[in-house]
Amino acid sequence: xxxxxxxxxxxLQDGFVGVMKGVIYGICPDAxxxxxxxxxGPQDVLAGALVLERxxxxxPPGTIHIAVVDPGVGTFRRPIAARIGEYYLVGPDNGIFTSxxxxxxxxxxxxEVVALEKPEYWLKEVSPVFxxxxxxxxxxxxxxxxxxxxxxxxxxxxxxxxTIPLPQKLQNGWRCQVLxxxxxxxxxxxIKRQALDGAVVKRVSLAGEIIQxxxxxxxxxxxxxxxxxxDSSDHLSVAEVNGxxxxxxxxxxxxxxxxxxx
Amino acid sequence: xxxxxxxxxxxLQDGFVGVMKGVIYGICPDAxxxxxxxxxGPQDVLAGALVLERxxxxxPPGTIHIAVVDPGVGTFRRPIAARIGEYYLVGPDNGIFTSxxxxxxxxxxxxEVVALEKPEYWLKEVSPVFxxxxxxxxxxxxxxxxxxxxxxxxxxxxxxxxTIPLPQKLQNGWRCQVLxxxxxxxxxxxIKRQALDGAVVKRVSLAGEIIQxxxxxxxxxxxxxxxxxxDSSDHLSVAEVNGxxxxxxxxxxxxxxxxxxx
Amino acid sequence: xxxxxxxxxxxLQDGFVGVMKGVIYGICPDAxxxxxxxxxGPQDVLAGALVLERxxxxxPPGTIHIAVVDPGVGTFRRPIAARIGEYYLVGPDNGIFTSxxxxxxxxxxxxEVVALEKPEYWLKEVSPVFxxxxxxxxxxxxxxxxxxxxxxxxxxxxxxxxTIPLPQKLQNGWRCQVLxxxxxxxxxxxIKRQALDGAVVKRVSLAGEIIQxxxxxxxxxxxxxxxxxxDSSDHLSVAEVNGxxxxxxxxxxxxxxxxxxx
Numbered sequence: 163x164x165x166x167x168x169x170x171x172x173x174l175q176d177g178f179v180g181v182m183k184g185v186i187y188g189i190c191p192d193a194x195x196x197x198x199x200x201x202x203g204p205q206d207v208l209a210g211a212l213v214l215e216r217x218x219x220x221x222p223p224g225t226i227h228i229a230v231v232d233p234g235v236g237t238f239r240r241p242i243a244a245r246i247g248e249y250y251l252v253g254p255d256n257g258i259f260t261s262x263x264x265x266x267x268x269x270x271x272x273x274e275v276v277a278l279e280k281p282e283y284w285l286k287e288v289s290p291v292f293x294x295x296x297x298x299x300x301x302x303x304x305x306x307x308x309x310x311x312x313x314x315x316x317x318x319x320x321x322x323x324x325t326i327p328l329p330q331k332l333q334n335g336w337r338c339q340v341l342x343x344x345x346x347x348x349x350x351x352x353i354k355r356q357a358l359d360g361a362v363v364k365r366v367s368l369a370g371e372i373i374q375x376x377x378x379x380x381x382x383x384x385x386x387x388x389x390x391x392x393d394s395s396d397h398l399s400v401a402e403v404n405g406x407x408x409x410x411x412x413x414x415x416x417x418x419x420x421x422x423x424x
Numbered sequence: 425x426x427x428x429x430x431x432x433x434x435x436l437q438d439g440f441v442g443v444m445k446g447v448i449y450g451i452c453p454d455a456x457x458x459x460x461x462x463x464x465g466p467q468d469v470l471a472g473a474l475v476l477e478r479x480x481x482x483x484p485p486g487t488i489h490i491a492v493v494d495p496g497v498g499t500f501r502r503p504i505a506a507r508i509g510e511y512y513l514v515g516p517d518n519g520i521f522t523s524x525x526x527x528x529x530x531x532x533x534x535x536e537v538v539a540l541e542k543p544e545y546w547l548k549e550v551s552p553v554f555x556x557x558x559x560x561x562x563x564x565x566x567x568x569x570x571x572x573x574x575x576x577x578x579x580x581x582x583x584x585x586x587t588i589p590l591p592q593k594l595q596n597g598w599r600c601q602v603l604x605x606x607x608x609x610x611x612x613x614x615i616k617r618q619a620l621d622g623a624v625v626k627r628v629s630l631a632g633e634i635i636q637x638x639x640x641x642x643x644x645x646x647x648x649x650x651x652x653x654x655d656s657s658d659h660l661s662v663a664e665v666n667g668x669x670x671x672x673x674x675x676x677x678x679x680x681x682x683x684x685x686x
Numbered sequence: 687x688x689x690x691x692x693x694x695x696x697x698l699q700d701g702f703v704g705v706m707k708g709v710i711y712g713i714c715p716d717a718x719x720x721x722x723x724x725x726x727g728p729q730d731v732l733a734g735a736l737v738l739e740r741x742x743x744x745x746p747p748g749t750i751h752i753a754v755v756d757p758g759v760g761t762f763r764r765p766i767a768a769r770i771g772e773y774y775l776v777g778p779d780n781g782i783f784t785s786x787x788x789x790x791x792x793x794x795x796x797x798e799v800v801a802l803e804k805p806e807y808w809l810k811e812v813s814p815v816f817x818x819x820x821x822x823x824x825x826x827x828x829x830x831x832x833x834x835x836x837x838x839x840x841x842x843x844x845x846x847x848x849t850i851p852l853p854q855k856l857q858n859g860w861r862c863q864v865l866x867x868x869x870x871x872x873x874x875x876x877i878k879r880q881a882l883d884g885a886v887v888k889r890v891s892l893a894g895e896i897i898q899x900x901x902x903x904x905x906x907x908x909x910x911x912x913x914x915x916x917d918s919s920d921h922l923s924v925a926e927v928n929g930x931x932x933x934x935x936x937x938x939x940x941x942x943x944x945x946x947x948x
Contacts, residue, residue: 163453167442173725173869174436174698177741178918180691180722184745187718191687191746194449195720196457198442201435204870205928217439220557221446222453233928236903290903292918295744345435346466379498379552394440394554404467404495425715429704436698456711458719460704463697479701482819483708484715607697608728641760641814656702656816666729666757 164193164306165222169214169229170294171202178292182228182299185285189303198227205233207257208324209415212342215261216395223248228294228302229258236290241278241297242318245311247271252278252302254293257324264326279315327416329353335422340368340415341397347406348399351419355396364424366390366400369411373400380404426455426568427484431476431491432556433464440554444490444561447547451565460489467495469519470586471677474604477523478657485510490556490564491520498552503540503559504580507573509533514540514564516555519586526588541577589678591615597684602630602677603659609668610661613681617658626686628652628662631673635662642666688714688830689746693722693738693753694818695729702816706752706823709809713827722751729757731781732848733939736866739785740919747772752818752826753782760814765802765821766842769835771795776802776826778817781848788850803839851940853877859946864892864939865921871930872923875943879920888948890914890924893935897924904928 166186172178179200186193198217202210210231218227232239232254240255246266251259255277266273278297281288283304288296301314329338329352341352349368363376377389385404388411393399398421400407408414428448434440441462448455460479464472472493480489494501494516502517508528513521517539528535540559543550545566550558563576591614592599603614611630625638639651647666650673655661660683662669670676690710696702703724710717722741726734734755742751756778764779770790775783779801790797802821805812807828812820825838853876854861865876873892887900901913909928912935917923922945924931932938 163449165446165449167446169439169442174721175723175725175737176868177693177722177737178869180693180720181741181744183720184689184691184741184749187687187689187720188744188746196442196445196449197436198439199437201437204930213437213439217443217446220443220450222450225446234905237905239905289916289918289920291915295918344438345440381496381499381501391553392551394551394557396551406466425711427708427711429708431701431704458704458707458711459698460701461699463699475699475701479705479708482705482712484712487708606700607702643758643761643763653815654813656813656819658813668728 163222163224164190165196165225166193166302166306167196167198167221167225167227168200169198169202169210169227170200171204171206171210171231172200172294174200178294181295185295185299186303189300190306193303193306202231205231207231208326209342210258211261211324214258215265218249218262218265221249226250226252226302226305228298229253230294230298231258232256232293235293240318241293242275242321243278243301243305243311243314244273244275246273250305252298252305255318255322257322259321260324260326263321263323274311275318275321276311277315277318280313283309283314327352329357335420338398338419338421340413340417340419343408343414346401347408348393348401349407349413350393351398351400353398353421355392358423362424363390363398363421365422366419368400368417368419369413371411425484425486426452427458427487428455428564428568429458429460429483429487429489431460431464431472431489432462433466433468433472433493434462434556436462440556443557447557447561448565451562452568455565455568464493467493469493470588471604472520473523473586476520477527480511480524480527483511488512488514488564488567490560491515492556492560493520494518494555497555502580503555504537504583505540505563505567505573505576506535506537508535512567514560514567517580517584519584521583522586522588525583525585536573537580537583538573539577539580542575545571545576589614591619597682600681600683602675602679602681605670605676608663609670610655610663611669611675612655613660613662615660615683617654620685624686625652625660625683627684628681630662630679630681631675633673687746687748688717689720689749690717690826690830691720691722691745691749691751692724693726693734693751694724695726695734695755696724696818698724702818705819709819709823710827713824714830717827717830726755729755731755732850733866734782735785735848738782739789742773742786742789745773750774750776750826750829752822753777754818754822755782756780756817759817764842765817766799766845767802767825767829767835767838768797768799770797774829774835776822776829779842779846781846783845784848784850787845787847798835799842799845800835801839801842804837807833807838851876853881859944862922862943862945864937864941864943867932867938870925871932872917872925873931873937874917875922875924877922877945879916882947886948887914887922887945889946890943892924892941892943893937895935
């Protein structure tokens with residue numbers, strides 16, 4: 163299997179993603195291609211990094227993840243490829259792989275990063291505004307064909323890392339913030355189950371609302387209830403049962419959240 | 425061919441669908457995966473059931489349909505798998521397969537349903553909020569690999585069935601309702617060609633408008649005309665030529681429609 | 687490889703696209719299917735033609751492009767298939783292939799067009815409102831299986847061609863118009879790099895704004911700047927750095943743009 167995933171902010175209307183797939187199949191006819199998301203907010207590199215982090219570990223070893231949220235396309239920012247454990251990454255060196263590298267660090271996976279410097283693995287003509295099509299898709303396809311990472315260019319020791327907002331410890335809890343909002347309007351906080359170290363969540367406050375206790379799943383409370391639960395990537399989260407916490411609370415990324423432990 | 429389809433209300437932004445595909449490829453590397461829809465309204469189980477019904481018969485025998493619109497995820501509702509004729513179904517036991525079972529009944533296809541009780545066919549860790557990833561995707565992949573349905577758990581005799589609103593017979597016609605609205609704003613009614621038994625549609629009234637007669641296709645009337653026609657799944661429908669009947673009539677699911685026969 | 691692409695205005699919610707894929711896999715189990723776009727504006731044949739044109743050349747030889755933006759479905763308009771160079775086209779004869787035929791002409795690719803007249807290559811029942819499912823998907827799948835184009839029906843000498851708005855030469859520049867708008871709100875003009883013949887773009891005026899000079903890529907100017915650049919298909923374009931020129935200028939297709947050369 164030669165599995166390649168795509169994550170971009172390109173949207174679905176213009177054919178930009180389809181074109182990348184055409185390029186991939188032209189180089190690696192037996193690839194399988196999976197869309198992770200093409201609805202990352204325009205230029206929202208951090209949001210792309212977070213979606214990639216939670217998706218990546220569910221793919222089989224050898225999968226090549228191409229991620230292109232790239233406001234600096236065609237400028238001096240480097241195009242890179244990397245190996246983290248048994249996965250490959252291809253995209254701009256702008257922090258889009260921050261969380262993937264963190265995940266590798268937490269798991270003790272070896273990390274290798276190289277700059278993409280060999281035009282023989284790109285399309286012949288490279289537009290300064292579409293490296294997804296002209297550099298990243300072909301490089302991903304060549305990796306799928308078995309090209310060694312090192313053949314792509316020199317080692318990069320200092321890939322760009324974004325600052326991901328961390329929670330602050332309080333006397334009896336944590337000062338957190340909303341990290342992202344999903345399709346259901348569930349607010350994902352920047353704290354994971356592990357960080358709570360078994361402590362019980364007593365109360366969560368945000369946007370003028372106080373939510374008591376924690377649930378295991380949505381159906382634990384009636385429709386319309388605001389609840390706190392761990393989401394499927396083990397982040398503490400705030401949801402409205404059969405509704406949208408985002409709309410109800412008018413809250414989004416950056417919103418402060420106080421988590422009190424019992 | 426090992427064909428698996430996915431139908432969810434997960435949206436396309438967060439990577440939830442991509443993750444399910446990663447899980448499937450990890451278990452069944454030679455699967456082909458088709459998206460039916462991921463834009464079912466959040467928690468709208470009936471809408472998911474209807475989309476599945478009209479899609480299912482166009483897939484080749486052996487196709488495995490995974491459908492996850494699942495407001496009760498992680499609660500006592502059962503996860504199930506089923507065989508209807510030559511198709512397989514995998515998802516929550518909440519009525520999402522109501523129309524598929526009805527279709528099987530109409531066609532005389534044998535129906536077998538089992539509860540998913542064998543964690544050896546799931547991911548090792550099961551989040552109470554994402555059975556699509558942790559139970560349904562892996563079970564679908566194992567079925568694609570040839571696992572017999574019976575291996576998954578005990579037979580279920582009473583899968584949950586939703587009540588699908590039926591039309592009422594009138595003296596000279598039917599009292600119907602709008603069942604669903606498509607991307608073009610066409611209103612699908614809860615009556616099919618067969619139920620009219622060859623009778624001619626004389627007049628259709630809804631939302632204060634009266635539409636005379638019936639067309640074969642959109643281009644039979646000028647742009648902007650309100651028309652009645654049978655849609656591609658043979659449901660009587662109301663459309664605006666090159667426009668949206670939904671917007672024009674401000675009508676949606678549940679809207680009453682009187683169909684007069686000639 | 688048997689690569690088939692799909693381009694439609696069907697949207698992603700109703701399962702219409704998934705159904706076409708089911709039909710294709712039923713006839714050609716080893717097809718690979720790529721979505722180009724399903725978010726072409728409803729009935730916007732020209733927009734579909736333009737997206738197809740810029741995507742098509744990036745696919746490998748032999749690719750079969752099925753394009754269905756089809757307001758005349760079920761009326762007298764012909765269903766057609768074509769070969770242009772090493773690509774195949776399948777869809778309604780309503781101008782959706784205008785730009786593809788133009789591209790073929792510019793590249794000196796041979797063009798053959800046939801009417802779809804042989805029901806043995808369609809589904810058994812053909813709905814007058816869904817030729818995408820019942821005619822175009824099966825015909826594309828049969829072509830992927832190696833069926834010769836000529837087997838589908840008689841040669842068509844006069845496929846419908848849309849009028850694509852052309853720029854007008856001015857004393858020291860061009861009177862252009864906005865041809866399309868992408869997901870990022872970038873306005874694509876109806877003039878390409880080749881037409882400028884090396885002349886330097888001095889000034890671009892539209893919607894009451896004047897933009898001086900031309901950039902190579904987005905990152906050449908600070909966030910919020912309005913810029914002019916060649917897009918990834920070499921069309922002159924107007925963008926807002928990390929923003930939307932569409933929203934900023936309230937401009938869309940048809941908007942007049944004056945391009946002054948230096």
